[in-house]
Amino acid sequence: xxxxxxxxxxxxxxxxxxxxxxxxxxxxxxxxxxxxxxxxxxxxxxxxxxxxxxxxxxxxxxxxxxxxxxxxxxxxxxxxxxxxxxxxxxxxxxxxxxxxxxxxxxxxxxxx
Amino acid sequence: xxxxxxxxxxxxxxxxxxxxxxxxxxxxxxxxxxxxxxxxxxxxxxxxxxxxxxxxxxxxxxxxxxxxxxxxxxxxxxxxxxxxxxxxxxxxxxxxxxxxxxxxxxxxxxxx
Numbered sequence: 001x002x003x004x005x006x007x008x009x010x011x012x013x014x015x016x017x018x019x020x021x022x023x024x025x026x027x028x029x030x031x032x033x034x035x036x037x038x039x040x041x042x043x044x045x046x047x048x049x050x051x052x053x054x055x056x057x058x059x060x061x062x063x064x065x066x067x068x069x070x071x072x073x074x075x076x077x078x079x080x081x082x083x084x085x086x087x088x089x090x091x092x093x094x095x096x097x098x099x100x101x102x103x104x105x106x107x108x109x110x111x112x
Numbered sequence: 113x114x115x116x117x118x119x120x121x122x123x124x125x126x127x128x129x130x131x132x133x134x135x136x137x138x139x140x141x142x143x144x145x146x147x148x149x150x151x152x153x154x155x156x157x158x159x160x161x162x163x164x165x166x167x168x169x170x171x172x173x174x175x176x177x178x179x180x181x182x183x184x185x186x187x188x189x190x191x192x193x194x195x196x197x198x199x200x201x202x203x204x205x206x207x208x209x210x211x212x213x214x215x216x217x218x219x220x221x222x223x224x
Binding site for chain 2: 001004008011023033035040042043044045048050055056058070093098100101102104105
């Protein structure tokens, strides 16, 4: 068990560009979550998957954001036409059923 | 979601016990009390959770008031590695309660 991994760890992009982040959950965890964290704040929920089904999305997840979890394994989070307000740490977590969530190290996005 | 209230910051001396309080006066009967912590530059980490009875694990103890309107996370012997932001979170067990709703937490500083 190597834990939750996220790639890349850091991403710098120019406003208007598209970015995609990847999360690999702990194997056999059926639930996968995405959160966003800005400086000085706690993480905010974005969306979650149970297996390959996306079951809940936050109102924070605007039309520019899309997440997928094909085949119920890894997940990707794409942000289209990035804005400076998208600069944040994007955290992924996984869990088995409704037990404790295990978080990855996060992807820090900077939009210039 | 029921809300929690925590002090913004606390300090403790190394090798002494630490009591981190959390108020949750609007807790419902099915809400579990979860604690996570976030070390600098890392994703959050599960610490402990409970419903009514006090709980112990290798990391900490959780003391829950009889009326469940407050709880205390106890670190029995703080080390420098325990310096982190600690989040107290209420989480229901029904469908739609998958996400963790983080507040701003308590920033714990350990004094050597």
